[in-house]
Amino acid sequence: MTATIVSAGYLSARNAISAAVLRLLREGRLATASERLGATVEEVLRLQSGQTGEPFPRFAQTDVELAGTRIRAGDLVLVRLEAAHLDPRHFPDPDAFVPERTSSPSLVFGHGAHYCLGAPLARLEVAAVIGAPARQLPGLCLAGPAESVEWVRDGVDAGPKALHVTW
Known part of the structure; x- marks a missing residue:
C-alpha cells in the first residue's frame, strides 16, 4: 500500500506540477499565480484530471x-472525473483556465471512501x-512554443515529458 501511494503520488504530482507551470506560462499568468495560489492550484488540478x-x-x-x-446495485460503472x-x-466556461474561479470543488482526488490519502501533500507540492x-523568477518563460x-501518456496519468524554460 505504501509503495502504491508513494509511486502514484510521485507521478501524479510531477505531471500536475509540470502541466501547471506550462499552463501558467502559456497563458501569461505565472507572475500572478501566487496572488490566489489555492484557487490556482484547484483550477490547474481540475483541468489536469482525466488527461489519460x-x-x-x-x-x-x-x-x-x-x-x-x-x-442496478452491483453493476460496474466507469466514472469519468473530467465529465464532472x-x-x-458547476464550472461556467468549463474549458477555460480561470484561476479566480470560485465555483464547486472538484473531484480531482475522489470522494468518500475513495478519497486520495495524498491529496493534502499533492496540493502542497503543486502550490x-x-x-x-x-x-x-518573474521573467520565467517557455523556451519554445x-x-x-x-x-507522456500512460494508463494512469499524463504530463509534459520535459518543460524547457528561460528567464
Missing part, C-alpha cells in the same frame, strides 16, 4: 436511474512549485 482518458471502475451501491438508464470537471452547471517561480511540448 482512463475511467475509474466502481460498483453501484444502490439501484438508480441516470439520464434514462437504469443502473467540465460540467457547465510550492508554482508559487516559488512566481516570486523568485507551448505546442512543441511533448506529452
Whole structure:
C-alpha cells in the first residue's frame, strides 16, 4: 500500500506540477499565480484530471436511474472525473483556465471512501512549485512554443515529458 501511494503520488504530482507551470506560462499568468495560489492550484488540478482518458471502475451501491438508464446495485460503472470537471452547471466556461474561479470543488482526488490519502501533500507540492517561480523568477518563460511540448501518456496519468524554460 505504501509503495502504491508513494509511486502514484510521485507521478501524479510531477505531471500536475509540470502541466501547471506550462499552463501558467502559456497563458501569461505565472507572475500572478501566487496572488490566489489555492484557487490556482484547484483550477490547474481540475483541468489536469482525466488527461489519460482512463475511467475509474466502481460498483453501484444502490439501484438508480441516470439520464434514462437504469443502473442496478452491483453493476460496474466507469466514472469519468473530467465529465464532472467540465460540467457547465458547476464550472461556467468549463474549458477555460480561470484561476479566480470560485465555483464547486472538484473531484480531482475522489470522494468518500475513495478519497486520495495524498491529496493534502499533492496540493502542497503543486502550490510550492508554482508559487516559488512566481516570486523568485518573474521573467520565467517557455523556451519554445507551448505546442512543441511533448506529452507522456500512460494508463494512469499524463504530463509534459520535459518543460524547457528561460528567464
